Amino acid sequence: MDALPGQTGRVLEQIDPASAKGRVLIGGEDWKATSADNTLIEEGSITLVVAVDGNKVVVKRVEKEHE
Numbered sequence: 001m002d003a004l005p006g007q008t009g010r011v012l013e014q015i016d017p018a019s020a021k022g023r024v025l026i027g028g029e030d031w032k033a034t035s036a037d038n039t040l041i042e043e044g045s046i047t048l049v050v051a052v053d054g055n056k057v058v059v060k061r062v063e064k065e066h067e
Helices: none
Strands: 008-016 021-026 029-035 045-053 056-064
Touching: 008 029, 008 056, 021 045, 021 056
Parallel strands: 029 056
Antiparallel strands: 008 021, 008 045, 021 029, 045 056
């Protein structure tokens, strides 16, 4: 868990602070996630882990993945 901050991941399930839902794939592992700045982060976006809060990661959006 200490190694997670600074890693990037891809949003699997939209991160929605209002409903407390969201999941991110980091290094092949699926994590529950929340937004560092309380903004909505769309599915497919690339995120940066800024902290770990219990069993979830706190992330900020880096970019939206191009399809």
